[in-house]
Amino acid sequence: MPDDDDVKMTIGEHVEDLRRHLLRAMIAAAGGVIVCFIFRERLFQLFTWPLSVATGGAPPPLHFFAPPEAFTTLIRLCLVVGVILAGPYILWEAWRFIAVGLYRLERRRVLRYIGPSIGLFVVGVAFFFVIVAPLVLRFFILFAEDNFPAPPDWWSGWLGGRAVTTAPSAGAGFVKPILRLSEYLHFVSVLSLSFGLAFQTPLVVLFGVRSGIVTVEALRRFRRHVFLVIMFISAIITPPDWLSMVAMSVPMYLLYEAGLWVAKKKAR
DSSP: OOOTTOOOOOHHHHHHHHHHHHHHHHHHHHHHHHHHHHTHHHHHHHHHHHHHHHTTTOOOOEEOOSTTHHHHHHHHHHHHHHHHHTHHHHHHHHHHHHGGGSOHHHHHHHHHHHHHHHHHHHHHHHHIIIIIHHHHHHHHHHHHHHHSOOOOOIIIIISOOOOOSOOOOTTSSSSOOOEEHHHHHHHHHHHHHHHHHHTTHHHHHHHHHHTTSSOHHHHHHTHHHHHHHHHHHHHHHSOSSHHHHHHHHHHHHHHHHHHHHHHHHHHO
């Protein structure tokens, strides 16, 4: 039975309560978008920082191929980051709506996970920006420069003719990247959000064990299956390259093991 201080609401009152919470959440999201647009220059510098680190402080220019592309790309970036900034308040409004239908003990259990969840999300995004993004970008840029040598000078080198131009030597940058603005920002924003969500893995494991949905022994027994599921999830939410998939799946599996360890300690 619910506690005496729980309020019983009709369906109409629930709908009205949902409308109020949604309105507040939308206002918070709009505020986050406006803040991002005001500080758009700093935001753009933040998202291009991994590219600067990957190229040793000399990032290639970002190009756009349609007149409205730069504007629409900036708006999409502000939308994504603005919603993320307003995320804690949006979660709070969602919690206030859901908590009405929970018991007091259930409320206390769920509230324990909100703070760690936000903290792990921030750590996941920071981990991507500081470690993963520069490594991935550097690998792909240098791979193109080092593995596509300049074409041979067939005329002067092979046929004994007179050289007209001097071609660059192998690995000297004959193949250079032309990075598209929208694709680069989409790559960084999607992966940063994905890493923030992936770092929720320990809480998912801990919640499953504490709520009785699954046991630690069962999670240990199905380690191989969990690893395959993690690889499958990483392949879906990351760009179509093996390095990004590995960069996400390995931390996710380590966090899964960390969640098992914490769940075991809590069960004692």
